[in-house]
Amino acid sequence: MEGVSRPRCHTMKGRAGGKTGRKILLVGNPNVGKSVIFHHLTGKYAQVSNYPGTTVMVTSGNASFGDGSVVIDSPGANSLSPRSEDERVTRDLLLKEDQAVVIQVADTKNLSRALLLTAQLSDAGTPMVLALNMTDEAELKGINIDIQKLSHVLRVPVVATTATRGLGIQELQNTLEEARPAKLRVRFSSDIEHALLQIEELIPELPLGRRAVALMLLCGDTELENWLQQRAGPQAVQAIYSIAADLQSRNARPIDYLINRVRSREVQRVMGHVAYRGVARSNYLADTFGRWSTHPLAGIPILAFILLLLYYVVGVVGAGIVVDLVESVLFGEYIIPAVGWLFALLPIPLLQDLMVGEYGLVSVGLTYAVAIILPVVGFFFICFSLLEDIGYLPRLAVMANVVLRRIGLSGKAVLPLILGLGCDTMATLTTRTLESKKERLIATLLLALAVPCSAQMAVILALLGGISGTAVALFFAIILIQLLLVGFLASRILPGDRPDFVLEIPPIRVPQLSNVVTKTLARMEWYFKEAVPLFLAGTFILFVLDKLGALVFVESAFTPVVEGWLGLPAATAAAFIMGFLRRDFGAAGLFMLAEQGLLDANQILVSLVVITLFIPCIANLFVIIKERGLRVGIAIVGFVFPYAIVVGGLLNLLFRALKVGL
Amino acid sequence: MTSDRQVEEVLEALWVAVDEKRQVARESLFLAHPPEPLLDIAEIDQALELAERAGLVSVDGEALYLTEAGEALARNVVRRHRLAERLFSDVLDVGQEEAEVSACRIEHLLSPDATDSVCILLGHPTTCPHGKSIPQGHCCHQRIEEARPLVIPATRLRPEEDATVAYLSSEGQDRLSRMASLGVFPGLRVRLIQRHPTYMLRFGETTLALDEEIVGEIYVRRNIHNIKPAAGRKTLLGRRRGHRG
Numbered sequence: 001m002e003g004v005s006r007p008r009c010h011t012m013k014g015r016a017g018g019k020t021g022r023k024i025l026l027v028g029n030p031n032v033g034k035s036v037i038f039h040h041l042t043g044k045y046a047q048v049s050n051y052p053g054t055t056v057m058v059t060s061g062n063a064s065f066g067d068g069s070v071v072i073d074s075p076g077a078n079s080l081s082p083r084s085e086d087e088r089v090t091r092d093l094l095l096k097e098d099q100a101v102v103i104q105v106a107d108t109k110n111l112s113r114a115l116l117l118t119a120q121l122s123d124a125g126t127p128m129v130l131a132l133n134m135t136d137e138a139e140l141k142g143i144n145i146d147i148q149k150l151s152h153v154l155r156v157p158v159v160a161t162t163a164t165r166g167l168g169i170q171e172l173q174n175t176l177e178e179a180r181p182a183k184l185r186v187r188f189s190s191d192i193e194h195a196l197l198q199i200e201e202l203i204p205e206l207p208l209g210r211r212a213v214a215l216m217l218l219c220g221d222t223e224l225e226n227w228l229q230q231r232a233g234p235q236a237v238q239a240i241y242s243i244a245a246d247l248q249s250r251n252a253r254p255i256d257y258l259i260n261r262v263r264s265r266e267v268q269r270v271m272g273h274v275a276y277r278g279v280a281r282s283n284y285l286a287d288t289f290g291r292w293s294t295h296p297l298a299g300i301p302i303l304a305f306i307l308l309l310l311y312y313v314v315g316v317v318g319a320g321i322v323v324d325l326v327e328s329v330l331f332g333e334y335i336i337p338a339v340g341w342l343f344a345l346l347p348i349p350l351l352q353d354l355m356v357g358e359y360g361l362v363s364v365g366l367t368y369a370v371a372i373i374l375p376v377v378g379f380f381f382i383c384f385s386l387l388e389d390i391g392y393l394p395r396l397a398v399m400a401n402v403v404l405r406r407i408g409l410s411g412k413a414v415l416p417l418i419l420g421l422g423c424d425t426m427a428t429l430t431t432r433t434l435e436s437k438k439e440r441l442i443a444t445l446l447l448a449l450a451v452p453c454s455a456q457m458a459v460i461l462a463l464l465g466g467i468s469g470t471a472v473a474l475f476f477a478i479i480l481i482q483l484l485l486v487g488f489l490a491s492r493i494l495p496g497d498r499p500d501f502v503l504e505i506p507p508i509r510v511p512q513l514s515n516v517v518t519k520t521l522a523r524m525e526w527y528f529k530e531a532v533p534l535f536l537a538g539t540f541i542l543f544v545l546d547k548l549g550a551l552v553f554v555e556s557a558f559t560p561v562v563e564g565w566l567g568l569p570a571a572t573a574a575a576f577i578m579g580f581l582r583r584d585f586g587a588a589g590l591f592m593l594a595e596q597g598l599l600d601a602n603q604i605l606v607s608l609v610v611i612t613l614f615i616p617c618i619a620n621l622f623v624i625i626k627e628r629g630l631r632v633g634i635a636i637v638g639f640v641f642p643y644a645i646v647v648g649g650l651l652n653l654l655f656r657a658l659k660v661g662l
Numbered sequence: 663m664t665s666d667r668q669v670e671e672v673l674e675a676l677w678v679a680v681d682e683k684r685q686v687a688r689e690s691l692f693l694a695h696p697p698e699p700l701l702d703i704a705e706i707d708q709a710l711e712l713a714e715r716a717g718l719v720s721v722d723g724e725a726l727y728l729t730e731a732g733e734a735l736a737r738n739v740v741r742r743h744r745l746a747e748r749l750f751s752d753v754l755d756v757g758q759e760e761a762e763v764s765a766c767r768i769e770h771l772l773s774p775d776a777t778d779s780v781c782i783l784l785g786h787p788t789t790c791p792h793g794k795s796i797p798q799g800h801c802c803h804q805r806i807e808e809a810r811p812l813v814i815p816a817t818r819l820r821p822e823e824d825a826t827v828a829y830l831s832s833e834g835q836d837r838l839s840r841m842a843s844l845g846v847f848p849g850l851r852v853r854l855i856q857r858h859p860t861y862m863l864r865f866g867e868t869t870l871a872l873d874e875e876i877v878g879e880i881y882v883r884r885n886i887h888n889i890k891p892a893a894g895r896k897t898l899l900g901r902r903r904g905h906r907g
Contacts, residue, residue, distance in 0.1 A: 079843035083836065109867035113845045141867060219839075249682075252793030254835040260842035268849075294871075296858040398871045402859040411860065411871065500876060502840060505862065505869040 021068030023097050024176065027090060027121070028105035029113055030076025031506055033133040036163040037105055038073040039518065041065075041173070058089060065173050072097065078113070080120045080212070081219035081256050084435065088223060091216070094124060095227070098208045101179045102128040103172065108138035108145060108160070111275060115267040116260065118154065119184045125209035127179040130158045131172055136165070137507070142278035150274040155183040164512060185211075186266045188259055192218070195247045202236040203228070218244050219256035283508075290508040293395040303399055306392065310383050311457075314422060318379030319458040327371040336363050359546050365539030369532045373423055376454045377527055378520075380422030385519035389511040394503055401501050407484060408442045408491025410435070410501040416443050420451035424616040425531050427451070428623040438496030442487060444628055448615045449640050450483035456586075456616075460608055463591055467601045471662050478609055482647060531619065534626075538618035551577060565649040567656070569598050572607050579611045580618060586611050601662035602655045606648050613644035667770050668709035670739045671701060673718060674769070676728055677736035738777070741797040743769040744790035745780050751791045752784065752813055752828040752848075752883060758791065774799075785813050787881065789831050816863065816880040819854040825882035826851055832879045841880075844870065852882065 024041070026034045038044070042061035063069040074093050075086035082088035094102075102121060106114030111132070121128055132138075132145060151158040157175035161168030187193060199214040206213060216224060217240055228237050248255055292298040340356040340363075356363040387393055393415060401411030413434055420427035424447045431443045452460060464471045491498065545551050555573050562573045571593055579586020590607050593599050599607065615621050615637065625633035655661075701709065710726070713719040718732030728736060746768045750761035772780070778801040781787075786802045789795050813828045827850045832838045846852075846865070854877075855862035855869065861877040863870050 079839075081839070081843075083840055083843060107867075112866060113868065116843070116845055143867070220835075252789075254839050254842075257835075257838045257842040260839075261847050264842075264845060264847050267845075294856065294859070294862065296856075299859070394871070398860045398862065401871070401873075405873070410873075500837060500840070501860070501871065501873045502844075502876065503871045505871055507869075 021062075021070055023100035024063065024069050024071045025093060025097055025100040025102045026071065026073050026105060027094070027102050027117070028076060029078055029107065029110070029117060030086070031504065032076070032105050032107040032110075032114070033161075033163045034076070034105045035059075035073055036515075037103070037131065037133065037161065037169070037172070038071060040163060040166055040169045041071045058093065072100070078117065079256070079260070080117070080124070081216050081221055082223065085432065094126065095208060095213075098126075098206075100126070101176060102126045103131055103176075104128055105131045105133050107134050108132045109134060109141055109143055111143075111145060112264075112267050112271050115184065115270060116263055118182050119186065119263040119267065120212065120215075122154075122182040122184040123209055123215055124212035125181045128156055128182055129172065129175050129179045130154065130156055130182070131161050131168070132158060133161045133163050135160045135168075136162045140281055140283070142280040144276040144278055146274045146276070150270075153183075153270055153273065156180055164515070184266065184270070186262050188262050191247060191250065192255065192259065195243050198243050199240050202232060202240055204231050215259065217241075218247065219259065220244065220248070220254070286508040286510070290391070290395070290505075293392060293508075294398045294505075299395075299399050303396065306387070306396075310380075310421075313383055314376060314380045314454050315457050315461070319376045319454050322375040322379070323372050323455075323458075326375055327367065331367050331371045336367070339363075353547075354540075354543060357543070359539055359543040361536055361539055361543075365536045368539070369535040372455055373531075373535070374524075374527070377423045377426060378524060380419075380454060381520045381523045381527075382516065384419070384422070385516045385523070386511055388519065389509065389515045391506045391508045394505045397501075397503055398505065403484075405498065405501065406491075407446075407487025408494070408498055409439055409487070410499045412501065412503060413439060413443045416447065417451060420447045420453065421457070422454050423531070424448065424451055424453045425534065425620045425623050426527060428620060428627060429530055432627065434499070436496055436499045438491075438494050439499045441494060441628065441632065442490045444624055444632070445490060445636055445639075446483055446487055448620060448624060448636055449486055449613055449643070450479050452479065452612050453616055456612070459591055460612070463594060463604055463608065466594075467604065467662055471601065471605055474662075475605060475608060478647075478651070479612055482613060482643075486643075531623075534619040534622045538622060541618065561645060565645065565652070566606055566610065567652040568603050568607055569593070571598065575607070576611060576614070579614060602652075602660075605662060606652050606655070609651060610644050610648035613640065613647060615640050668701060668705055669713050669716070669718070670735075670770055672706060672709040672713060673728065673732055673736035674739045674743065676719070676726060677733065677740055680728065681740075737797045738774075739769055741799060742772045742777050744794065744796040745777060745784065745787070746772070747790045747792075748784050748787050748796075748829075749780050752881075761791065783812065785815070785881065787813070787829075787831070789829070791829060813881050813883050815878045816852065816854060816882045817857070817861065817874060817878045819882065819884070821854055821856055823884070824851060824853045825884050828881045828883045830880055832876075837876060837879070841876075844868070846880070852880075 026038055028034050038059065038061070041063055043064045044059070044061035058072060058074060060070055060072040063071050072093065074090040077087040077090040079087060080091050080094065082091050094100075104114065104118060104121060106118075114130075118128075118130065130150075132147065138145070145160075147158050147160055157178045159168050159172045159175055161172060163169065188196070195218060196211060196214045199217055200210045203210055203213055203217075213224070217228075225237060228240070232240075244255070251258060293302050336356055340352070343352045343355050346352070353360065355361055358364075384393075387396075396418070397411035397414045399411075400414035400417075404411055404413055413431075416427045416430045416434070419430055427447050428444055431440045431447070434440045434443055460475070461472065464475055542551070555577055558573045558576065559570045562568050562576070563570055566572075572590065575586050575589030575593065577586075578589050590599065590604065590611070594604055615624075621633065621637065624636055628636075710719060710721065713732065714721055718729055718735060720727045720729055743765050746765035747761050750756050750764050751758060754761075756764070778799055781799055781801050786798075787796055788798075816825065816827075819825055827846065827848050829848050830838060830841060830846070832841070841847075845868075850865050852863050852865045855864050860871050861874055863872060863877065863880075
């Protein structure tokens with residue numbers, strides 16, 4: 001499998017191969033309930049979502065029906081000729097797990113789209129079972145599918161399921177034995193068929209239907225090149241690409257469009273035999289809310305209300321009340337003293353320092369990750385999962401697209417940006433789901449620069465709220481202007497096209513507690529696996545820098561800028577340095593300076609602007625480097641820090657020139 | 663008459679070959695209409711001779727060139743052919759083959775005025791059903807729209823209006839492929855849900871939010887009864903009807 005981009009899998013290791021157990025692969029269009037079925041089959045949580053594109057990872061688990069089977073959940077795919085990272089992962093899974101039995105999960109309401117995928121699986125010749133999921137919603141819409149007839153036409157078992165209520169799962173398990181290749185092959189126009197035959201002769205024997213691979217190649221799938229080089233040799237690859245190019249040159253439309261068009265006709269024919277439309281009942285309340293939430297006028301107060309609620313739950317309850325409890329009581333009175341006591345037994349001061357010192361792994365790293373960020377992101381994830389389960393998030397993207405398209409992003413980028421209000425480090429990880437390289441880069445940059453995380457937001461509001469409402473408004477106006485300005489410029493300067501915005505809008509649903517809990521837990525797990533180690537690594541580096549005396553050096557080098565250009569007392573330099581370690585610590589440092597009367601209102605605003613525009617924390621920098629590479633990381637650092645200082649300094653000059661005092 | 667038709671056929675084949683950057687030779691003219699060539703070798707030679715004498719084509723050994731006059735003429739033939747294809751396949755909804763055959767005949771008959779009328783009727787389409795571009799005419803440059811178009815970009819539907827996808831005019835391969843994987847093809851019934859803040863289309867049980875640019879590339883055939891009331895809105899009409907009753 002060298003060369004084919006490999007699926008990101010975290011839980012697959014160890015179990016793959018080895019055992020005699022068969023593999024069961026869940027495949028389907030986005031947002032059809034694969035992950036819920038996965039949960040029923042394994043008892044494990046996968047990322048369940050009502051927002052297309054949130055399953056970035058591949059999850060697998062042992063089947064709970066105890067025959068040694070392994071169930072693998074794949075990201076949603078509309079096509080096996082990949083157009084997105086998600087589709088690529090799914091396609092690669094099919095190529096790699098060629099012995100697997102496929103359960104294709106379909107949204108019964110959207111059967112024709114599912115059958116388009118079935119036609120592709122049919123070409124691949126993988127044994128499969130079709131699960132018609134969401135039958136409850138289809139029923140409500142008056143859509144009836146003749147299951148027996150469909151099963152007869154496709155020659156595979158078809159099972160009706162309502163996964164959210166666990167209906168049909170048992171039957172699905174029972175029919176797995178009868179899985180076989182679906183019969184939904186279509187004949188394409190003679191020139192395409194001819195090219196297919198030519199290519200099929202050039203590719204070696206495959207467990208997966210050669211026709212399927214030939215089709216992928218004809219559709220211009222260049223990702224397969226390395227994989228093919230190894231199996232068929234460079235000459236065959238050359239020949240295949242010239243066949244594909246020749247065919248394409250004789251057709252003005254992309255080949256996969258032509259191919260899918262023929263498939264679509266066949267699917268419509270099948271649908272004519274098996275689907276019956278009855279009277280649709282609508283969920284009036286849900287539909288009305290859905291319509292209003294994307295209304296150009298009514299959508300805005302709804303958006304404002306939801307953001308306010310989000311702020312209250314995350315900022316006030318999570319970041320305020322719960323953090324206080326966990327940090328000062330649980331960590332302050334029990335854990336840190338306990339660890340300190342434990343290491344006091346070891347007479348090595350350096351080790352003690354490493355654990356509970358000024359930059360200790362427990363006293364700072366773990367406290368930060370668990371006592372401060374965890375409650376905040378935890379509350380944030382609950383809200384986020386709730387909004388996701390309702391189906392609000394895609395509608396938020398619809399509202400945001402107008403603004404975001406001007407700064408080189410598509411509406412989809414609203415997801416990471418909002419997530420950034422919880423934790424920028426986490427949010428940067430989710431920028432993977434964005435489509436183009438340029439969009440991922442702009443989103444990463446804006447998160448680092450101008451999206452304050454919730455840990456810091458509480459301190460910012462406390463500081464500025466103490467001054468005046470005007471100060472709060474001015475602060476957010478300044479930050480928002482930087483976001484729009486830098487985004488606008490970046491979209492102009494960086495190469496690449498603006499990404500297309502194409503997003504499916506699921507129906508508004510009544511949230512289900514079990515779903516929300518599942519999603520929240522899955523995200524928490526993700527946080528622990530991906531983000532916490534970075535917080536610890538960041539703390540460790542600062543510990544080393546501190547021991548080497550580098551921090552003091554940076555601080556003193558920084559002082560002239562702070563005093564001269566920003567017009568702030570020298571002591572704020574330390575707060576800025578701390579701010580890079582822990583954004584909220586930096587802000588808290590400023591809080592203390594303000595309380596001591598060392599900062600006036602103007603200086604508070606200047607210093608908060610600078611610290612907000614700085615890269616949030618060292619963990620965020622690590623994620624940037626991990627996701628975007630070292631070069632981009634350095635470029636972002638090289639831009640963000642000077643930019644923050646320039647903006648702060650200009651603000652300082654402006655205040656002096658206008659002689660305003662807040 | 664027959665010789666005129668032959669010359670037009672040859673000019674058209676030459677123009678298409680140049681446009682698609684293919685090699686131009688006598689042989690390729692013969693192959694221009696698979697599977698059955700319209701003209702045999704002798705007819706092609708005859709037509710070329712006529713065209714050369716009329717100053718439409720210059721022959722240099724095996725290589726053939728269109729002169730300026732020949733280019734203009736050929737361009738119009740291609741325009742007529744491709745517009746006719748659109749007319750037959752989108753509006754009259756005959757099969758692709760029937761459309762092709764009919765277009766081949768009508769391309770020699772349409773007057774310039776009639777050609778522009780067809781173009782206006784179809785909303786100045788930019789590509790033929792095969793996706794090849796249609797040379798523009800006067801009416802396209804002036805954006806004349808008096809003949810109320812039946813086929814329009816989906817952006818111009820009214821909110822909540824139903825229509826049928828006639829064709830997709832996307833030039834980008836990625837966009838077309840993407841639409842294809844979502845099941846958006848000619849013949850699909852769609853409804854425009856809203857225009858602001860972002861366009862939303864619904865088909866079957868799928869709702870899609872899309873950039874204006876993409877929606878504008880989806881050409882739809884309106885329902886005739888939706889077109890008549892020029893400035894009508896549902897509520898307005900309903901009230902009017904109520905008064906009468």
